[in-house]
Amino acid sequence: MNKKQKKMLLRIIISAVLMVILHFVKAEGWLKLALYMIPYLIIGYDVLLKAFKGIRNGQPFDECLLMTIATIGAIVLGITGSGDYVEAVAVMLFYQVGEWFQSYAVGKSRKNISELMDIRPDYANIQNEDGTLEKVDPYDVEIGDIIVIQPGEKVPLDGTVEEGTTSVNTSALTGESVPRTLRPGDRILSGFINMTGVIKVRTEKEFDESTASKILDLVENASSRKSRSENFISRFARIYTPAVVIAAVLLATLPLLYELLIAKTSPDLGKWAYRALNFLVVSCPCALVISIPLSFFAGLGGASKSGILIKGSNYLEQLAGTETVVFDKTGTLTKGVFEVTAVHPDIIDGEELLHMAAHVERYSLHPIAVSLKKAYPNEHDDCEVSYAEEITGQGMKAIVNGKEIYVGNSGLMDSIGVEWHPCHHQGTIIHVSMDGVYAGHIVISDVIKENAGEALESLKKSGVRKTVMLTGDNRNVAEAVSRELKIDEFHSDLLPEDKVMRMEEILEGKEKGIVAFVGDGINDAPVLSRADIGIAMGAMGSDAAIEAADVVLMDDDPRKISKAIRISKKCLRIVYENIWFAIGVKILCLILGALGLANMWMAIFADVGVMVIAVLNAIRALFVRDL
Amino acid sequence: MKRSYNIDVDCANCANKMEVAAKKTEGVKDAVVNFMTLKMKVEFEDGADVETVMKNVLANCKKVESDCEIFF
Numbered sequence: 001m002n003k004k005q006k007k008m009l010l011r012i013i014i015s016a017v018l019m020v021i022l023h024f025v026k027a028e029g030w031l032k033l034a035l036y037m038i039p040y041l042i043i044g045y046d047v048l049l050k051a052f053k054g055i056r057n058g059q060p061f062d063e064c065l066l067m068t069i070a071t072i073g074a075i076v077l078g079i080t081g082s083g084d085y086v087e088a089v090a091v092m093l094f095y096q097v098g099e100w101f102q103s104y105a106v107g108k109s110r111k112n113i114s115e116l117m118d119i120r121p122d123y124a125n126i127q128n129e130d131g132t133l134e135k136v137d138p139y140d141v142e143i144g145d146i147i148v149i150q151p152g153e154k155v156p157l158d159g160t161v162e163e164g165t166t167s168v169n170t171s172a173l174t175g176e177s178v179p180r181t182l183r184p185g186d187r188i189l190s191g192f193i194n195m196t197g198v199i200k201v202r203t204e205k206e207f208d209e210s211t212a213s214k215i216l217d218l219v220e221n222a223s224s225r226k227s228r229s230e231n232f233i234s235r236f237a238r239i240y241t242p243a244v245v246i247a248a249v250l251l252a253t254l255p256l257l258y259e260l261l262i263a264k265t266s267p268d269l270g271k272w273a274y275r276a277l278n279f280l281v282v283s284c285p286c287a288l289v290i291s292i293p294l295s296f297f298a299g300l301g302g303a304s305k306s307g308i309l310i311k312g313s314n315y316l317e318q319l320a321g322t323e324t325v326v327f328d329k330t331g332t333l334t335k336g337v338f339e340v341t342a343v344h345p346d347i348i349d350g351e352e353l354l355h356m357a358a359h360v361e362r363y364s365l366h367p368i369a370v371s372l373k374k375a376y377p378n379e380h381d382d383c384e385v386s387y388a389e390e391i392t393g394q395g396m397k398a399i400v401n402g403k404e405i406y407v408g409n410s411g412l413m414d415s416i417g418v419e420w421h422p423c424h425h426q427g428t429i430i431h432v433s434m435d436g437v438y439a440g441h442i443v444i445s446d447v448i449k450e451n452a453g454e455a456l457e458s459l460k461k462s463g464v465r466k467t468v469m470l471t472g473d474n475r476n477v478a479e480a481v482s483r484e485l486k487i488d489e490f491h492s493d494l495l496p497e498d499k500v501m502r503m504e505e506i507l508e509g510k511e512k513g514i515v516a517f518v519g520d521g522i523n524d525a526p527v528l529s530r531a532d533i534g535i536a537m538g539a540m541g542s543d544a545a546i547e548a549a550d551v552v553l554m555d556d557d558p559r560k561i562s563k564a565i566r567i568s569k570k571c572l573r574i575v576y577e578n579i580w581f582a583i584g585v586k587i588l589c590l591i592l593g594a595l596g597l598a599n600m601w602m603a604i605f606a607d608v609g610v611m612v613i614a615v616l617n618a619i620r621a622l623f624v625r626d627l
Numbered sequence: 628m629k630r631s632y633n634i635d636v637d638c639a640n641c642a643n644k645m646e647v648a649a650k651k652t653e654g655v656k657d658a659v660v661n662f663m664t665l666k667m668k669v670e671f672e673d674g675a676d677v678e679t680v681m682k683n684v685l686a687n688c689k690k691v692e693s694d695c696e697i698f699f
Contacts, residue, residue: 004637057690057691057693059690059691062691063638063640099638102639103637106639106662110663220664220666223661223663223664224661224666237643238647284640286638289640289643290638290662293639293662294639297663297664
């Protein structure tokens with residue numbers, strides 16, 4: 001609680017206690033009025049003051065002014081008729097309770113959410129020549145400087161580990177709770193927390209450009225991009241208050257005129273004035289105006305806690321309506337790295353086949369060579385490799401331990417006259433021949449992520465009607481992947497610009513609903529920005545992707561896509577609940593009030609009670625872990 | 628040119644009023660008030676003097692919500 005809130009709470013308590021005491025005091029007439037004025041002024045003096053300022057500044061629909069008119073009106077009715085001042089003071093008291101609660105709840109969630117994203121590092125350690133550590137402002141560290149990070153400290157800047165091994169907690173960036181082990185040469189990002197060892201890091205970015213700063217920036221700015229519901233509510237609020245006030249004026253005058261001029265009866269002045277004052281009490285749109293942005297804010301905060309950064313409330317709102325999800329295959333559904341997926345030897349055993357192939361590729365940097373060497377990690381043994389030669393577009397040949405070995409595609413086998421046979425596996429087939437005899441083949445392919453199947457299943461459960469896969473790969477591979485993952489539609493052999501065209505076709509062809517595109521941010525930035533919602537995954541540290549996308553998934557887990565949609569749905573459900581509930585109760589109260597069926601207590605509930613409930617409901621949007 | 632300022636205001640509707648008031652101020656191209664983060668983002672017209680414009684923005688905001696503050 002800040003000072004303002006504490007002071008307010010004190011005023012609320014004092015006047016509430018006074019009200020209880022006054023309940024037992026038997027006073028009549030002016031004395032009673034004077035006694036009730038004490039708590040009224042204690043609780044309401046600032047409202048009265050602001051109302052006065054409102055008049056001076058020509059703000060007729062200022063809440064304070066309306067509250068003042070409502071309460072003073074009720075007091076006047078008390079003087080002239082009922083002699084009851086409790087309602088007037090109660091209106092003011094509860095109005096202030098509502099304001100206090102709102103301020104407290106919002107302050108609390110503001111704090112909670114900023115704690116969620118408490119990744120801003122305060123300092124960096126620089127080692128002096130005598131070996132002592134000096135704490136410096138991370139803004140002062142330049143690119144290429146060496147910083148020391150001790151266990152328990154936040155990593156202040158992006159860089160590469162130079163010395164030391166440690167495990168780091170990456171949960172602030174990825175939502176992943178399993179620590180990651182870092183060794184010299186590994187990239188380290190600001191926002192990680194060093195857990196076990198002392199490491200030295202060579203910085204690669206300035207503080208402003210480092211991941212933690214960028215993410216904080218993104219999260220802080222997200223709630224400034226307002227959603228349609230927020231804009232609707234602020235427009236509604238601008239109309240609502242004047243409309244209710246005008247209705248109140250009409251309610252106070254029209255029936256009177258009717259009774260005076262047409263029915264020719266003596267009008268009941270107090271009755272209609274009381275009903276009109278009820279209107280003023282419910283004229284404040286606060287419940288709506290606070291709970292909608294608060295819901296979005298909480299939703300954005302909860303999402304970022306789970307490693308899903310949403311760049312604006314508007315995107316959080318749109319995500320819920322996602323009906324088509326378009327995937328880029330490589331790096332999104334598949335790992336994007338080639339791996340040996342099958343070894344089919346003919347004359348030697350599988351291990352030996354890999355061994356020979358890896359040797360031939362010893363000096364090659366081709367991706368296929370890299371994956372072959374990765375599959376046979378002990379390639380640098382004492383085998384003798386000579387006469388290695390690349391046959392462009394076909395493969396390699398080399399002499400290994402005196403044997404002439406060819407490694408390459410079917411074209412290479414044809415050209416050297418070796419009879420090969422095809423493989424039933426999908427992927428790139430690497431044939432091997434030894435001294436002119438076919439030795440077998442090795443299948444290399446991009447592997448589907450373990451959780452991709454589950455991800456697509458849960459997308460369908462989250463209301464996505466159609467899934468589409470775009471890929472630059474050939475038809476066979478695309479078909480195999482989409483069959484395995486049960487993807488509805490695929491387009492293969494696409495160049496990057498074809499992907500944009502396909503996306504445009506999908507956008508034109510859709511009936512309704514949002515089209516989301518999921519890519520890894522590598523050369524699909526144009527598609528990311530063209531889609532209704534661009535989702536970049538595994539984008540940690542990739543500036544281009546963070547720039548182009550609307551939603552950034554901090555790790556490369558495709559299940560996060562459906563999670564993001566579910567977070568959005570929950571948030572939106574809460575928003576609509578609040579809109580309907582708050583407007584509903586207020587309108588109901590207005591109708592009952594006009595008919596004389598509601599008293600001022602009910603109006604207070606419609607104002608303050610609804611706001612408290614709406615705010616509490618809004619905070620639920622923060623809890624997204626189990627979605 | 629865009630600048631972001633910290634603000635202090637108590638209620639969400641007052642923040643909305645501030646936004647409307649800031650937008651109407653001369654020299655301001657667009658303004659967004661974010662009640663949740665207590666920030667006001669102002670986009671200035673070309674050639675506007677930031678200091679003067681912000682003084683006017685504050686004055687206009689004070690008119691609609693006397694209990695507000697902009698830190699610039």
